Amino acid sequence: MKKDLSHINSLENEAIFILREVAAQFDNPVLLFSGGKDSITLVRLAIKAFYPAKIPFPLMHIDTGHNFAETIEFRNHLSNKYGLKLIVKKVQDSIDEGKVVEEVGPYASRNMLQTVTLLDSINEYKFDACVGGARRDEEKSRAKERIFSVRDSFGQWDEKNQRPELFDMLNGKIKHGQNVRVFPISNWTELDVWSYIQKEKLDIPSIYYAHKRKVFYRDGMIWSAQDGIVYRNDDEEIIEEIVRFRTVGDMSCTAAVLSNASTISMVIDEIKTSTISERGARIDDKRSEAAMEKRKQQGYF
Amino acid sequence: MEVLKIATAGSVDDGKSTLIGRILFDTKSLTSDKLEAIKKTSKKKGYGYLDFSLATDGLVAEREQGITIDVAHIYFSTLKKSYIIADTPGHEEYTRNMVTGASTSQLSIILIDARKGIVSQTYRHFFINNLLRIKNVIVAINKMDLVDFSESVFNEIKSDFLRISNKRDFKEQKITFIPISALNGDNVVSKSDNMPWFDGCSLLNYLENVKEKDIFNKTNSRFPVQYVIRPRNQEFHDFRGYAGKVYGGNLSVGDDIVVLPSNKRTKIKGIYFFNEKYDTATRGSSVSITLNDQINVSRGDMIVKAGDLPRISNKINAVICWMDEKKLTIHSKYILQHGVNRVFGLVNEIYHKINPDYSGIDSNIISVEMNDIAKISFELNSPIFCDEFLNQRANGSFILIDELSNNTVGVGFIQ
Numbered sequence: 001m002k003k004d005l006s007h008i009n010s011l012e013n014e015a016i017f018i019l020r021e022v023a024a025q026f027d028n029p030v031l032l033f034s035g036g037k038d039s040i041t042l043v044r045l046a047i048k049a050f051y052p053a054k055i056p057f058p059l060m061h062i063d064t065g066h067n068f069a070e071t072i073e074f075r076n077h078l079s080n081k082y083g084l085k086l087i088v089k090k091v092q093d094s095i096d097e098g099k100v101v102e103e104v105g106p107y108a109s110r111n112m113l114q115t116v117t118l119l120d121s122i123n124e125y126k127f128d129a130c131v132g133g134a135r136r137d138e139e140k141s142r143a144k145e146r147i148f149s150v151r152d153s154f155g156q157w158d159e160k161n162q163r164p165e166l167f168d169m170l171n172g173k174i175k176h177g178q179n180v181r182v183f184p185i186s187n188w189t190e191l192d193v194w195s196y197i198q199k200e201k202l203d204i205p206s207i208y209y210a211h212k213r214k215v216f217y218r219d220g221m222i223w224s225a226q227d228g229i230v231y232r233n234d235d236e237e238i239i240e241e242i243v244r245f246r247t248v249g250d251m252s253c254t255a256a257v258l259s260n261a262s263t264i265s266m267v268i269d270e271i272k273t274s275t276i277s278e279r280g281a282r283i284d285d286k287r288s289e290a291a292m293e294k295r296k297q298q299g300y301f
Numbered sequence: 302m303e304v305l306k307i308a309t310a311g312s313v314d315d316g317k318s319t320l321i322g323r324i325l326f327d328t329k330s331l332t333s334d335k336l337e338a339i340k341k342t343s344k345k346k347g348y349g350y351l352d353f354s355l356a357t358d359g360l361v362a363e364r365e366q367g368i369t370i371d372v373a374h375i376y377f378s379t380l381k382k383s384y385i386i387a388d389t390p391g392h393e394e395y396t397r398n399m400v401t402g403a404s405t406s407q408l409s410i411i412l413i414d415a416r417k418g419i420v421s422q423t424y425r426h427f428f429i430n431n432l433l434r435i436k437n438v439i440v441a442i443n444k445m446d447l448v449d450f451s452e453s454v455f456n457e458i459k460s461d462f463l464r465i466s467n468k469r470d471f472k473e474q475k476i477t478f479i480p481i482s483a484l485n486g487d488n489v490v491s492k493s494d495n496m497p498w499f500d501g502c503s504l505l506n507y508l509e510n511v512k513e514k515d516i517f518n519k520t521n522s523r524f525p526v527q528y529v530i531r532p533r534n535q536e537f538h539d540f541r542g543y544a545g546k547v548y549g550g551n552l553s554v555g556d557d558i559v560v561l562p563s564n565k566r567t568k569i570k571g572i573y574f575f576n577e578k579y580d581t582a583t584r585g586s587s588v589s590i591t592l593n594d595q596i597n598v599s600r601g602d603m604i605v606k607a608g609d610l611p612r613i614s615n616k617i618n619a620v621i622c623w624m625d626e627k628k629l630t631i632h633s634k635y636i637l638q639h640g641v642n643r644v645f646g647l648v649n650e651i652y653h654k655i656n657p658d659y660s661g662i663d664s665n666i667i668s669v670e671m672n673d674i675a676k677i678s679f680e681l682n683s684p685i686f687c688d689e690f691l692n693q694r695a696n697g698s699f700i701l702i703d704e705l706s707n708n709t710v711g712v713g714f715i716q
Contacts, residue, residue, distance in 0.1 A: 007304050007383060009586075016587040017546050020528045021641065024600055048575040049587075052540060053532040136374040140356070143373040163709045164401040164624055168546075169638055169700050173707040187385060189376045277332040 035071035038133030153177035155299025311412030320483035322353020397624035542589035625710035
């Protein structure tokens with residue numbers, strides 16, 4: 001039998017090449033795991049890249065305290081199933097230590113706050129490479145990312161002065177205190193990720209599929225009704241809808257979409273015909289046209 | 302589904318980003334929320350049209366200045382193909398990004414403003430396409446609406462272009478001319494009624510039907526070892542897998558191989574991809590292989606078929622494209638990364654600068670400046686196992702890294 005290289009296979013081979021470069025070029029890498037479909041894909045690729053050895057670096061999850069319960073449950077299930085080393089850092093601890101202040105008001109989320117927890121954790125563990133599941137097709141400032149993207153000791157992205165990346169040669173040389181953000185699935189689209197999940201028969205958190213949920217409407221978006229986490233005005237009425245989540249961030253910054261897609265092939269059909277972009281239901285991106293670029297400059301993924 | 306990787310190049314204001322935005326719009330790849338955002342911003346800026354460049358210029362500075370600074374990767378698909386476009390900046394100071402974008406592309410689109418005709422950047426773009434051996438080049442003559450869709454303007458630019466392109470040393474390259482208006486969509490996705498004199502097809506139609514044959518297909522097998530997989534557990538106690546990507550031709554179980562630089566000979570015992578075993582690994586696959594004999598192999602070593610050796614040398618001649626503000630000078634030392642292997646390289650000689658406008662060479666130089674293309678020789682502290690770039694892209698190219706800044710400062714093509 002031959003290893004053939006169809007589109008999805010060539011993306012897989014490219015990502016495995018990048019993950020092996022991470023293990024070879026860095027002393028202390030980490031895989032940033034959010035519990036979303038992209039980082040689940042990354043974990044699968046990392047398992048394949050180093051098989052039959054274990055993934056030679058740990059996973060780290062920045063727990064905002066606003067995660068969906070299903071995501072946390074899934075995270076624990078996955079790390080147990082494959083014996084992965086998992087580090088969990090909590091945004092609540094950064095709040096308790098007085099490093100960040102909780103946002104207030106109807107749009108309060110912990111999306112900006114988690115950058116501080118992330119950067120502190122990178123410093124604490126002295127990680128020199130952080131592997132993430134960001135993709136170029138997600139958002140226009142992410143379209144400008146390199147595969148190996150250097151961050152200074154403040155976690156900042158100097159987007160106007162990026163290293164050229166030629167052919168498949170990756171330059172991970174950095175100075176002490178710097179780190180590199182690595183994006184092995186840069187060239188994957190949303191549909192590629194779903195096709196891969198289908199092909200590899202990967203488990204994903206149940207909230208990606210249609211389910212009944214208590215929600216309320218604001219600004220034309222469907223918010224999860226979760227008192228104590230998601231702010232809700234008294235006049236914002238809770239109703240039940242059949243929904244699913246197309247991207248999984250925090251409850252306070254990810255809106256649901258109406259959907260009956262209860263299987264993976266239904267999800268794929270839905271994405272193929274959708275006229276709304278993947279991050280169209282991300283409340284955190286709607287803050288301004290440059291919301292993502294600004295967060296990235298500060299050290300966000 | 303087939304994937305086509307495209308690089309776009311043009312000078313400032315030639316309308317590259319507009320063209321890409323137009324393709325996305327006309328192929329219905331722009332989702333309604335993104336379109337809504339473009340409408341809103343176009344209106345805010347007081348434009349009477351939709352500014353599609355807003356879809357691709359992802360950085361604040363780009364939108365403020367109305368220019369593209371950095372390579373953006375854009376993804377879209379039709380029923381026939383998936384496309385990846387590397388939208389590269391046209392400013393001279395961002396030429397390094399143009400080389401970057403072109404290095405991973407199979408086809409290139411050069412844009413020319415019909416009002417301005419060929420400008421100095423056009424030469425440079427075309428030269429880089431030649432240097433990188435891009436097989437298909439589309440010359441899109443844009444803004445035809447502003448020259449009354451004139452056939453004679455198109456023909457004049459075309460013959461000007463052919464005058465340069467006849468000087469290229471890569472004669473296998475195919476050049477196709479298409480008159481377009483990216484702003485209005487003429488000849489972009491469908492054929493325009495405004496230019497009945499044009500007998501070719503629309504840009505997208507060309508892309509859909511172009512057959513991308515890889516001219517580097519028939520070359521030798523090269524397997525640079527990236528990483529050694531040693532599980533050290535009970536089940537795989539003695540497993541030593543050499544992980545890497547296959548370049549050139551295939552590798553098969555039972556092949557007689559040589560490990561460089563040790564020159565030890567053995568056979569391929571197994572080819573693995575995750576938990577599956579294969580008889581053959583094809584070009585581009587990231588596999589791990591085991592060998593019949595216990596040989597010491599580490600990262601940077603290269604496994605090749607016996608009787609099919611690359612050049613093994615600590616002296617190389619190369620054409621380089623310099624990408625750093627700090628000049629390259631004679632006797633300066635750089636880290637030379639060839640694939641996954643790193644050595645030190647000392648600049649032995651600077652032979653000449655090659656003028657990218659095809660006006661010849663300039664031998665009277667003592668340093669190489671940002672955006673210069675020059676022929677150099679290097680002396681290496683240990684030999685590399687390489688091929689000529691013309692025969693094999695992957696094993697014939699390298700990057701140069703500055704030891705102090707750690708930046709990638711140049712790219713080289715081995716001669």
